[in-house]
Structures are given as structure tokens and as C-alpha cells.
Amino acid sequence: MNYAASAHPDITAELPGWRATLLFALLLIGLAGLFGRGAYLQVMHDDFLQEKGNARYSRVIEVVAHRGMISDRNGIPLAVSTPVESVWASPADVEIDSRQLKQLARILGVGATELKSRLSDTSRDFVYLKRQLPPDQAAKVVSLNLPGISLQREYRRYYPSGEVAAQALGFTGLDDNGQEGLEFALQERLAGKSGSQRVIKDRRGHIVEDAGNLHAPKPGSDIALSLDSNLQHLAYRELESAVRQHKAKAGAVVVLDAKSGEVLALANYPAYNPNNRGKAGNQAMRNRAVIDLFEPGSTMKPFTVACAIEQGKVRPETVIDTERGVLTVGNKKIRDTHPEPALTVAQIIQKSSNIGAAKIALSMEPETLWQSLADSGFGAPTGSNFPGEAPGKLRDAKTWRPIEQATLSYGHGLSVNLLQLARAYTVFANSGELKPVSLLKLETPAIGKKVFSNDTAHMLRDMLELAVQPGGTAPLAQVAGYRVAGKTGTAHKLEKGRYIDRYVASFVGFAPASNPRLIVAVMIDEPDNGQYYGGQVAAPVFSKVTGTALHTLNVPNDAPLDNVIAPPADIIGEEV
Secondary structure, eight states: OOHHHHHOGGGGOOOOHHHHHHHHHHHHHHHHHHHHHHHIIIIISHHHHHHHHHHHHEEEEEEOOOOOOEEOTTSOEEEEEEEEEEEEEOGGGOOOOHHHHHHHHHHHTSOHHHHHHHHHOTTOSOEEEEEEEOHHHHHHHHHHOOTTEEEEEEEEEEOTTGGGGHHHHOOBOTTSOBOSHHHHHTHHHHHOBOEEEEEEEOTTSOEEEEEEEEEOOBOOOOEEBSOOHHHHHHHHHHHHHHHHHTTOSEEEEEEEETTTOBEEEEEEESOOOTTOOTTOOHHHHOOHHHHOOBOOGGGGHHHHHHHHHHTTSOOTTOEEEOGGGEEEETTEEEEOSSOOSEEEHHHHHHHTOHHHHHHHHHTSOHHHHHHHHHHTTTTSOOSOOOTTOOOOBOOOGGGOOHHHHHHHTTTOSOBBOHHHHHHHTHHHHTTTEEOOOBSBOOSSOOOOEEOSOHHHHHHHHHHHHHHTSTTSSOGGGOBTTBOOEEEEEEEEEEETTEEEEEEEEEEEEEEOTTSOOEEEEEEEESOOSSOOOHHHHTHHHHHHHHHHHHHHTTOOOSSOTTOOOOOOSSOOOOOO
């Protein structure tokens, strides 16, 4: 007897057919779902899968563009970008123990705690650990062979001339973008456009292969400035010497090409080294020649006289009653340090008489004098496009009181920057034409604006020559072998609306006077060594810079080499 069969009679029963059909249908539905999901991901959502897959073995990194070079007008480099290495990490790929962390921190010169903090954020794909390392330091990082930590090529700006042209050039930041000066002003042209590059990494995060550029970087444009490196070094050297000699607060020198308006030198002191700015203060970084304003003093007198000549009020030989040194205007008194009963207009410029200049100014309508000064560039930007340039102040003539019109004639009651003042003197060096200034090299001289007639400009040129001869205020501005024309300025400084016993000494002139090639302006701020007149402090700087510059440029002599006449022991000081 089959006990198993008899004990379990249902074991031989057949299963219902619908259960097999249901199971088969469920399997088909599952397969269809998997097929549909695969089709969706492969066809409809392919970008997502590609991104996730690529992220496991490849990465796109930025390729920094090479910043354009800045050179002087003769092609000498003033700012160049040199390759450096920066250390970066992909925190999710970093595998590093405490010993390696401390070792890496020591090489990078950062704290281990700070480094650990940067590497702890695994949500970030890219983080800098240290920017712009020198090659030997970068090589030590590579030797550690740490997963997820790599080098990236960048560029660091280098300034071969150091502090000599620091304020004019400015500097760049860590990303090689301009922060100050011409680096900032010319950023768009210098910067170029960064590219991108795909790289392949192994399972430990090491980059093992360059997969080629996605977008090649576009380098920035090279730019030639109007500056002449030789003249820039010359101006800086003489300025530094004068500031130190006279224990002054600061100073600036501007050298212009009289024919084209190009800035050949723009020197400031004190200065700083743009290659190592760690200890540079704000005062050292100031481009005082363009940003600082000061009252120009007697350097304004030629413009007052030129306006009066244009209006037919005076001629060089016209005699002006100078009131024996004291002139009352309203309830105020104007004084001359060297009293004279009368002076010709030419002598007013030569001896720098405040009373003579004031009387000439008061003979004209305020609007007429204002328009002449405005046409000469006062109260408006120079057009240099230097960042932060101060336009100076020239008040509306409708607000002038008689005493203000009088003092304006000798440079009180308005303000200028040194570049603006140097530019204004182009009207005397170019037969009455005011030239625009340029910090970029020009292929052809710019066309200026006619301010004074040829005759007026030439009369003023002759008067300005008298000012540098014995009997004038600036015999120390003479240059052997060349005729020189120029004017001194000495002005009290304003503090909280009051004039104080600190001074700005200045001199502006041009040479050769017969056919001007250079205009040189000098400003010394707060000389404090017993001398403060422009003829004593600023004129000697003009002489040294101009004389050497003319020889450097091979400008022909227009006077005998022994034309310099020794000044008297007591130089005439301009009226303050």
C-alpha cells in the first residue's frame, strides 16, 4: 500500500491555470518596466547619466588666460605675468591622514586647522588651498602624491621697475585682475578670456591624463604706454632726492611731450614696491600727480595775463601801479613781499607780483576770466582716464566777490592736480593750443583746442623766460645749453577752511623755449627744512630732470653751454 499517497490525496491535484498566467504576466510587466526605465534614462535623461558618470573619472577645470604685457613707449616691459602654480582640491576625493595633513599645511604655510576646515566640505568640487606658489614649493606638494589634491597653472604679475612707476601702473589681485592704476583702467583690454579644459582622474582622485581643451583661453592684448622708462627713472630719482633733502611730506613730477601731450613720466614719492605690497600704506599708493589737489599759487599768473592780453587790456610793456606793496580790495589787503611803486606786465610775471596780477584780473569781467581759465582746462578732468582723477575746482564766476577774483589771479581760491597744471601750460608751448593728455603711446599727435592767439602765447613765452633769469623767481631752473621758460608757485595749505603756515612749492616750465619739446611740472608738499619757495625747492628738480631728459632725447641745443647765469645768494621769492 502506498501510505504517502493515501495520507495526502491532494498532492497529486493540479494547480489552477490562472495562477501561472498571473505570474507570467507579472514577470512581463516587471521586464517592461525595467526596459521602459532603461529607455527613459538612456534616451530621455542621457545628460544626467553622462554627468554622473563623467564626475567619477573626469572634471572640467578653468584655464586662466595670459594677461597682456604693459610696456613703455620703447617696448621695455613695465608689467608682465609670470606662470605660477596654485594648489586646489576636490574634498570628496581627498584621502589624507593627520600626519599628511600637517605635512601639507607646513609646505603651504597655512594652519593645519584651517586646511582641515577647507577639506571638510565634501559638497564642493573645487577649493583653493594656496594660490600662486613658487615652483620649488609646488614641487614639494606634488611629491606628497595626495589623492584629490592637484596643481593649476595661474599667472602672477611682476613689475620690473618696482616702486619707480608703482602709482601709475597700479597692481593686480590674486586672480590677476587690475585693482589700481592703469592695471584697473585697462582691465578689459589686458585681461583676455579664460578657457576650460577636461581632465581624467583615476580612482584615487589623481589627474592622470589631459583630455584636451574644451575652449582655448584668449590671451589679453599687450599695451604700450606713453611713459619713457629712462625719463620715469630720472624723474623718480630727482623727486626722491628733493623730498628727502627738504624733509617734505611728499612730491610729484609730470613730464609731458609738448607736441603730442603724451605723458613721458609720472613720478610720485613716497612710493611702494608693487611686487611686495605687504607693508604699503594708502599714502604710498596715492598717485598724487593725478589724485591730490592743491592751490597752484603764482603758476596761475600767466593765465590771468594771457586773458587780459587777449581782451586788449594790457601789453607786456604796460605799466601797472603796484601800490608800493599794499592793495586794499574791500576790507582785505593784498601784499607783495618785495614792494615796488610800479611794474610792467612782463615784470609782474618775472618778479611774481600779487598786486599786479590782482589789478589785471580786476580789470576784466568775471565771466571773461572764468571762461579763459575753463578753456585752459581748469576745473575739468584732463582726459587721462586715470581711475580716481580729481578734476580740481573752479567756482562759477557768478559767485565771485572782488577779493576772490583778485586772489584767483595768483592761484588762491581754486585747486588743481599736477597733471592738469602741466597740461594747461601746453597753451604756451604750442602757440595757444591746449593739448589733450594721453597715458597711451600715440601714433600721431592729438589735435588740441585753440585757447589763445599765437601772438599772446609767444608774448607769455618771452615773459616766462624772464622768470628763470637773474632778477626772476626761478634762476635755479636754468638748464645749460637750453633756453627755459617757466613759473614758480608757492601757496599756503588750507586746513579746515583756514590757511596755515605749511606750503606747497611748485614749478612748471618747458624747454627748449625756442621750440618746446618737454613740459615738466614739479610739486613738493610741505617742505620743512628752512626753504619753501617754489624757486628754491621745486625749480632745481625741474632743472635736473629737464636737462638730463633733453640730452637723453638728443634734443638740439638752442643756447650756448655756458648760458646758465649764477643766481644771487638771496633768490627772489614769489608772493605767497
